[in-house]
Amino acid sequence: MENVVALEQIVNKLPGVKGAKILANEGGELKEIHILADIKKPAKQLVRDIETAIYAASGIKIDRKIVSVAQISDDEQETAETGTYEESLVDASARFNLISVETKSSSKRLTVSVNIDDDGKQLSGSSVVDINDDEKYMAAVEATVAAIRESLPSFRVEFIERLKYGLNDVILVVCSAIISGERRKEAGARLFKKDSFNDIVLVILETLNKM
Known part of the structure; x- marks a missing residue:
């Protein structure tokens, strides 16, 4: 939609915003706004800036609840560019942790299997995609x-997209689950490094652990 593209361009120019994705229904009503930003400004202030910018540009008043903000630090960006990014796959304070991501390929298919630790219980899932699929990372999702x-x-992954952040790719994700009787949504972001399948799984788990 032409109007949506124009609004994305405006939001992308706001200080601190590294990427924006706006989704609208067939009638043109804005339904979801997903933002990747740095951590220099509080998320609430950023949402207010987005609300003001969209209203000033289009006269459209948005509900702040449709805006999801994932923030990433510039320190992580700089470290990733130098190739010295290090991390542990296990966070002792988190409920869900990645154990392993396994891949098996044939001439036509790629199978991705994921093993997750849930407070001592092992969870497993797998998916199969065409070996020529340009979005093989969706099998990890x-x-x-x-x-x-x-x-x-x-649990659901409501939205996932790869964005450019400087010289690197970033994955932006919105997840949801019913917690204490209500469906909650949380956004997260992560830089792609060598093993993109690992990064896909980790950004989903990190987002889920924030709920």
Whole structure:
């Protein structure tokens, strides 16, 4: 939609915003706004800036609840560019942690299997895609969702997209699950490094652990 593209361009010019994705329904009503930003400004202030910019540019008043903000630090960006990024796959304070991501390929298919630790219980899921699929990373998404649903049946990945951030790719994700009787949404972002399948699974788990 031409109007949506124009609004994305405006939001992308706001200080601190590294990427924006706006989704609208067939009638042109804005339904979801997903933002990748740095951490220099509080998320609430950023949402207010987005609300003001969209209203000033189009006269459209948005509900702040449709805006999801994922923030990433510039320190992580700089470290990733120098190739010295290091991290542990296990966070002792988190409920869900990645154990392993396994891949098997043939002439036509790629199978991605994900194993996750849920407070001592192992969860497993897998997905199969065409070996020539340009978006093979979606198999890691599907395998991760399948694994998590063993423990949390209401879990969903609502939105996922790769964005450019400086010289690197970033994955932006919005997840949801029913927590304490209501569906909650949380956004997260992560830099792609050598193993993109690992990064896909990790950004989903990090986002889920924030709920």
